[in-house]
Amino acid sequence: MDADFINGLVSSGITLIVGAAGAIVAYKGTIKGAKIQIENEHKKLEDAAKQQVKFTREAIENFLTEEIKINFIKLKDNYELTNFLSKNSEPFKFGFNSNKYNYDEFNNLKYKIIEFESDETKEIINIYNMFHLTERKTDILSFTQQEFNDFKSTYDICLNKYS
Secondary structure, three states: OOHHHHHHHHHHHHHHHHHHHHHHHHHHHHHHHHHHHHHHHHHHHHHHHHHHHHHHHHHHHHHHHHHHHHHHHHHHOOHHHHHHHHHOOOOOOOEOOOOOOOOHHHHHHHHHHHOOOOHHHHHHHHHHHHHHHHHHOOEHHHOOHHHHHHHHHHHHHHHHHOO
């Protein structure tokens, strides 16, 4: 065999091996780059979803906070109630004014707040339950002990957070 032919064959073989190796490396690099790009896009979508949830939560809290404050003012308008609650551990004689509370924001948002499944959600539901309770029962003396305990703890939350 001719030396030029062998050199050409070896040279072609090396070129073929280097070309195949380069193609494999390029393929793997392209796949890795695509995976990184997909992961980055996925992270951006997750961040956008988290921002949307945060914005929605803050908006709901703002709307409900205002409605709770307005409703609580109607309930705590009488200083005696706060005084009696701090001194009594059982239901006592105290008639409520025939207050009608506003539930518009709560009714519009109640299905949305349930999605958050948090202590704040439970707190908001308890507050609105307190308003409903005072509309159904016109005197604290007609509360069961459990209703009284729930009313008292929820009233204290409102007093500290929404006054």
